[in-house]
Amino acid sequence: MMSLPDCVCPVDGTRVRAGSLDWCCPLCRGPLDLDFHPTPTDLKSLTGRVNSLWRYAGSLPLASPAVSLGEGRTPLVALTDTVSAKLDFLMPTLSFKDRGAVLLAELARRLGPERVIADSSGNAGTAIAAYCARAGLDCTVYVPAATSAKKLEQIRAHGARVEAVAGDREATAAAARTAADAPGTFYASHVYNPYFLHGTKTYVLELWEDLGGRLPEVLVVPAGNGTLLLGAALALRELHSAGLIDRLPALYGVQAAAVAPLAAAWSAGAADLLPAPAEARPTHAEGIAIPRPPRARQILAAVRAFGGGFLTVPEPAIAAAQRDLAARGLYVEPTGVACWAAVRKEGFGGRSVVVPLCGAGAKTGMAG
Incomplete structure (x- = not known):
């Protein structure tokens, strides 16, 4: 079994030793990064490997998982001549969050805690509940009281306890x-x-493999807490450093116009969230309705480093994009259609674009 890497605080450099149950920097209480810098495997060496995200085990901080449900390797389908969608709602728990949840559950299984807890607006909690069930771990998921009943049903079905919290996601x-x-x-x-971020980076590793060792000109991803965006940035850096891609795509984050603190900071040219962002309003895109994402500084820096930007979509555009995808045979939840709504609006001038369809419509129903 490979040894675990240490964690490091990206703000002050504080090191948290591998195997610790500490979940944040002991000094600033901020999120941690991994001191882990792998070299991805070239395309030829991937031939014949397991048909899941674990085919990229050499790029992951864990290997030989006991809790896998076959996650990853989701289809890539064309929406237009230039825009394709990666169908990450076709995961075991019907959302892209399985990419990171399987690593968290596998890590917890190895550390052997008394209990596992998570917080979520639905999809992450569902994924963690499922993988904890697979690993035989006691799990409690904290959710906003307004979370979709269908998502709560799925969390409980996996044997996890639900703690409903009055108030918002924060x-x-x-x-x-x-x-x-x-x-x-x-x-x-x-x-x-x-x-979790090293799990979500497999989204880009799969795209790179599916496209024969290249990437589209533009990657458009949802940006609430930014876990898919930051995972994508990790993969882009690793692939480029290894000489496996010679051109980096532009990286764009999408927010609902009703809750867009990252877009507001970006428009102001700020390196972090604004002291007093606009008041959050209700949105059907509950999965990205995060007023103060803890990794905001890293998200903004990643978008800047990869020559992208932030796009916002109003509620009518989200509803229209959901209907449009359903008419194309793809039933996706409102959060999961936000990127398609943004691309329909932005166009990107004929450049090649990939968007993720992150969660199944069966979890929430139709917007509006």
Whole structure:
């Protein structure tokens, strides 16, 4: 079994030793990164490997998982002559969050905590509940009280307890972080735990393989807590450093216009969230309705480094994009269609674009 890497605080450099249940920097209480810098495997060496995201085990901080459900390797289909969609809603728990959840559950299984807790607006909690069930781990998921009933049903079906928190996504995260400080607790946070980001980077590794060792000119991804965006940035850096791509795509983040703190900071030229962002309004895209993402500084820096930007979509555009995809045979939840709504609006001048369809419509129903 490979040894685990240490965690490092990206703000002050504080090191957290491998195997610790500490979930944040002990000094600044911020999210951690992994001191892990792999070299991806070339295309030829991938031939014949397992048909899941674990075919990229050499790029992951864990190997030989006991909890895999066959996650990854989702289809890439054309939407137009220049835009393709990666169908990440065709995962075992019907969302892209399985990419990171499997690493968190595998890590927790190896560390052997008394309990696992998570917080989520639905999809991450569902994924963590499923993989904890697979690993035989005790799991509690903190959710906003307004979370979709269908998502709550799925979390409970996997045997996890649900703690409904009055208030918004921020209040839910605060409650979970308080619980995470209890001894013997593994906080399976898709935001704070960097293993999750190394799981989501397989999204780009799959695209690179599917496209024969290249990438589209533009990657457009949702940006709430930014876990897919930051995972994508990890993969882009690793592929480029290894000489496996010679051109980096532009990286764009998409937010609902109703809750767009990252887009507001970007428009202001700020390196971090604005002190007083616009008040959040209701949105059907609940999965990206994050008023103060803890990794905001890293998200903004990644978009800047890869020559992208932020796009916002209003509620009518989200509903229209969901209907459009359904008419094409793809039933996707409102959060999952936000990138398609943005690309329909932006166009990108004929450049090649890939968007992720992140969650199944069966989880929430139609917007509007």
